[in-house]
Amino acid sequence: MNIHEKKEVILDDSRVIIEALAQAGADVYIGYPITPSNAMYLYASQRFPLMLPAPDEISTLQYMSGLAIVGHIPVTATSFPGFALMVESINMAYMMELPMIIILTQRLGPATGTATAGAQGDVALLKGMISGGHPVPVICPSSIEDCWHLSAKAVEIAVKLRTPVVILSSKERATTNRNFDISKLPPIKPLERKYYSKNEPYKPYEYNETLVPDFLPVSNTSHQVRITASTHDQNGIIQHTSEEAMKNTIRLEKKIFKYLNEYTYYEHIQNNSKQLIVSYGVSANAAQEAVKILQKNGRNTDLLIVKTLIPVSEDLYSIIEKYEKVVFAEDNINGQYAKILFGEKLPTHVSFVGSIGKMLSPKNIIEGGKL
Amino acid sequence: MSNNVLNTKELPFCKGCGHHLIAQNTAKAIEELGLNILDVIFVTDIGCHGIIDKSLNTHTVHGLHGRSVALGAGISMGLPPEKKVIVFIGDGGATIGLQHILEAARLNVNLTVVVHNNFLYGMTGGQLSGLTPKGFNTIITPNGSPYGEHDICELVYTAGANYVSRVLGIGDYSETIKNALKTPGFSLIEVMEICPSYGVKFNPKRKLQEIVEAANKPIKTWTNHRDPFVFPERKIVSNLFDKTPVIEHLNKEKILTSQIQVVLSGSAGEGVQLAANILCKAAVKHGYNITQKGTYPVTVGVGFSNAEVNISPDEILFHGLSNPEYVIVTSQDGLDFSKNTIKQMNEHQWILIDKSLPLPETKAQILSYDFRGKGAKNAVISSLFFFAKLSGIIETDTLKAILSEMGMLEKLPLTAIENELVLVTV
Numbered sequence: 001m002n003i004h005e006k007k008e009v010i011l012d013d014s015r016v017i018i019e020a021l022a023q024a025g026a027d028v029y030i031g032y033p034i035t036p037s038n039a040m041y042l043y044a045s046q047r048f049p050l051m052l053p054a055p056d057e058i059s060t061l062q063y064m065s066g067l068a069i070v071g072h073i074p075v076t077a078t079s080f081p082g083f084a085l086m087v088e089s090i091n092m093a094y095m096m097e098l099p100m101i102i103i104l105t106q107r108l109g110p111a112t113g114t115a116t117a118g119a120q121g122d123v124a125l126l127k128g129m130i131s132g133g134h135p136v137p138v139i140c141p142s143s144i145e146d147c148w149h150l151s152a153k154a155v156e157i158a159v160k161l162r163t164p165v166v167i168l169s170s171k172e173r174a175t176t177n178r179n180f181d182i183s184k185l186p187p188i189k190p191l192e193r194k195y196y197s198k199n200e201p202y203k204p205y206e207y208n209e210t211l212v213p214d215f216l217p218v219s220n221t222s223h224q225v226r227i228t229a230s231t232h233d234q235n236g237i238i239q240h241t242s243e244e245a246m247k248n249t250i251r252l253e254k255k256i257f258k259y260l261n262e263y264t265y266y267e268h269i270q271n272n273s274k275q276l277i278v279s280y281g282v283s284a285n286a287a288q289e290a291v292k293i294l295q296k297n298g299r300n301t302d303l304l305i306v307k308t309l310i311p312v313s314e315d316l317y318s319i320i321e322k323y324e325k326v327v328f329a330e331d332n333i334n335g336q337y338a339k340i341l342f343g344e345k346l347p348t349h350v351s352f353v354g355s356i357g358k359m360l361s362p363k364n365i366i367e368g369g370k371l
Numbered sequence: 372m373s374n375n376v377l378n379t380k381e382l383p384f385c386k387g388c389g390h391h392l393i394a395q396n397t398a399k400a401i402e403e404l405g406l407n408i409l410d411v412i413f414v415t416d417i418g419c420h421g422i423i424d425k426s427l428n429t430h431t432v433h434g435l436h437g438r439s440v441a442l443g444a445g446i447s448m449g450l451p452p453e454k455k456v457i458v459f460i461g462d463g464g465a466t467i468g469l470q471h472i473l474e475a476a477r478l479n480v481n482l483t484v485v486v487h488n489n490f491l492y493g494m495t496g497g498q499l500s501g502l503t504p505k506g507f508n509t510i511i512t513p514n515g516s517p518y519g520e521h522d523i524c525e526l527v528y529t530a531g532a533n534y535v536s537r538v539l540g541i542g543d544y545s546e547t548i549k550n551a552l553k554t555p556g557f558s559l560i561e562v563m564e565i566c567p568s569y570g571v572k573f574n575p576k577r578k579l580q581e582i583v584e585a586a587n588k589p590i591k592t593w594t595n596h597r598d599p600f601v602f603p604e605r606k607i608v609s610n611l612f613d614k615t616p617v618i619e620h621l622n623k624e625k626i627l628t629s630q631i632q633v634v635l636s637g638s639a640g641e642g643v644q645l646a647a648n649i650l651c652k653a654a655v656k657h658g659y660n661i662t663q664k665g666t667y668p669v670t671v672g673v674g675f676s677n678a679e680v681n682i683s684p685d686e687i688l689f690h691g692l693s694n695p696e697y698v699i700v701t702s703q704d705g706l707d708f709s710k711n712t713i714k715q716m717n718e719h720q721w722i723l724i725d726k727s728l729p730l731p732e733t734k735a736q737i738l739s740y741d742f743r744g745k746g747a748k749n750a751v752i753s754s755l756f757f758f759a760k761l762s763g764i765i766e767t768d769t770l771k772a773i774l775s776e777m778g779m780l781e782k783l784p785l786t787a788i789e790n791e792l793v794l795v796t797v
Contacts (some may be wrong), residue, residue: 009615010651010661019611028449035669047611050602052448055474059441062434062471066445069432092435115669176690177648177663179655182612218430219450221409226424228433230417237425238433289689359691 014039020151025191035115036171040077057082061089068098071217077103092229099158106170118172120331138310142284211255265307271300275325290362327369389540389564400548414443418461437468463492466501476530479556489564497569504586508573528593534558535593556599630683632695636705640672646751647678653765662690675708
């Protein structure tokens with residue numbers, strides 16, 4: 001049989017993300033139902049070797065952390081109300097340096113807002129959710145191929161960097177069906193984990209130039225493991241603000257940046273234009289359409305689809321600075337990603353087009369962006 | 372490494388604090404049971420009890436205030452039962468994390484929780500917790516707590532814990548801890564103490580035993596005999612794509628040269644999204660690309676349900692509501708939802724509407740049929756046949772084949788549909 005035989009199916013991003021994570025080696029899913037992430041919970045219940053319903057989202061993250069401490073790679077999916085409850089525990093997992101994947105399917109806020117309306121309103125929260133301002137990698141797919149490849153990458157970086165990773169989606173991508181030829185998605189090789197294997201005494205937070213300490217699960221009986229969410233030294237012993245402990249806390253930030261070029265993803269579509277649309281996720285699809293419409297009318301526009309939203313790669317600035325006019329297109333009313341890049345007051349040549357309550361459309365982008 | 376649980380005699384607690392005894396009794400229990408200390412994982416959190424970590428030779432995990440039981444539960448779930456996960460938590464932590472304790476008891480996770488109940492939050496200055504007995508003085512309630520307190524033992528026993536015991540935090544109670552550690556499933560020991568810094572200060576004349584008796588908290592043991600937690604056996608698939616049927620193309624000529632949008636507007640519970648999915652399958656069989664987006668309220672069986680289907684010979688980028696070529700309306704809910712869209716439609720566009728509904732104001736061409744006459748649940752699917760005949764984009768035979776594959780064709784009043792379909796002229 002030809003392995004590239006066309007296999008056209010109808011599916012949504014939720015299915016692709018969950019399958020990709022499972023193939024990549026994520027092995028336990030902790031679920032708490034919340035719209036619009038319910039399909040992911042269902043798919044995970046059909047696919048993951050281990051699955052457990054949690055009683056709330058704080059427990060979800062705590063169960064995940066516990067399972068990560070014994071060597072699993074846990075996954076959950078939620079939307080803002082659940083994510084808000086998880087934030088302290090994500091800080092814990094970040095400080096403990098535990099790999100895990102949190103899929104955040106955005107919906108319309110504030111608060112409960114409208115569970116069944118799409119939005120891209122949680123980007124600002126993601127930027128600042130760790131006390132101290134340390135970045136947590138945020139990966140944002142805008143196509144089926146992205147869901148496949150970037151979800152697998154998310155597992156890889158979660159383990160390599162020992163950190164929680166957020167996969168950012170939204171109702172309008174996670175739950176929209178589309179036809180797709182799945183023979184275009186190559187099988188994903190499951191991650192092989194390497195644990196500390198030396199005979200010398202193990203210091204759980206000792207690090208070298210890689211900035212990532214070797215991991216050992218608490219199931220081992222060779223070395224004592226200490227894991228802690230409080231400020232600690234390399235032995236995992238709680239400290240006030242000792243020099244060693246502060247270096248460790250600073251390292252947590254540095255390690256995320258150190259490998260950024262290994263997980264910086266974006267697509268720069270160049271049509272030889274002086275104007276650029278910057279977008280991500282579902283709005284990037286509207287931007288793609290806008291570019292096509294503009295092209296038909298003889299008005300070329302370039303497009304930057306950002307897929308690694310956080311941390312912000314220097315590459316984005318290098319691209320953006322070449323343009324005379326830059327329009328950010330996002331499904332929110334305040335230009336959250338534009339402000340992450342440029343601060344509260346956008347430079348005069350940078351503008352923002354947004355939407356609330358309905359998907360940002362190509363027309364909105366063209367007219368609002370005066371393109 | 373020695374097999375001593377504690378690496379020091381100098382524990383980090385205030386002089387006279389019962390936490391010394393808890394650590395020593397727990398250590399004694401572990402040692403007398405002959406456990407390998409690296410088969411033991413201590414999980415602690417925020418509160419005076421949590422500073423014990425550095426004095427332990429076992430694995431140690433130090434988490435968030437009150438969340439240690441959920442964290443410990445996660446650790447335990449991933450380990451074989453011969454490993455011992457012990458959670459140290461205070462009465463404050465037990466208050467904020469009460470649900471975690473009840474859940475771990477309900478699931479009967481292999482876990483031993485030791486509640487250090489000294490009736491207040493010691494680390495933050497002596498405030499009252501949910502386990503502070505009524506009448507006990509704290510910095511916030513200097514004339515006695517006016518509130519009642521939880522009986523944590525009764526709560527976890529009712530939730531299904533296999534071993535629960537309350538002890539006075541005096542002397543040697545290592546046997547009780549041993550019993551807890553030996554019991555498969557969830558166990559909890561509530562150790563009653565007085566905080567030497569704040570408890571004694573605000574309640575100078577009271578003795579521990581008298582406080583416990585006044586609070587009507589008997590020193591006793593409760594037991595259940597339930598199976599401990601294991602991850603249940605489940606049937607799983609090896610690939611989620613196996614659950615998505617491959618759609619074969621029919622090699623039909625495509626009449627569409629550019630993208631169109633079809634909107635299905637009806638009521639929740641009447642199969643709008645399912646019908647949209649069938650329409651999508653048919654379009655894919657005819658060689659088109661599709662997207663299917665649903666819009667609906669949070670309610671499940673009431674209110675509107677709307678599906679926006681794009682059909683295109685080319686790649687579909689933006690899939691949101693645009694300027695639909697066809698709007699199919701099968702109920703009043705659907706009409707209410709789509710009225711603004713319908714108002715903006717032009718004379719080249721079509722509305723297929725159930726004949727029971729008032730004809731909306733629009734420039735679009737209106738075709739009115741008896742969709743609901745085929746049964747409310749069949750209304751939307753029936754409408755697809757009319758759409759197929761009117762648009763020519765898909766064939767009614769394609770719809771029939773899909774419905775047949777899904778086992779739905781027999782349920783449809785096909786003769787009635789076909790009789791009315793004759794009336795559709797293109």
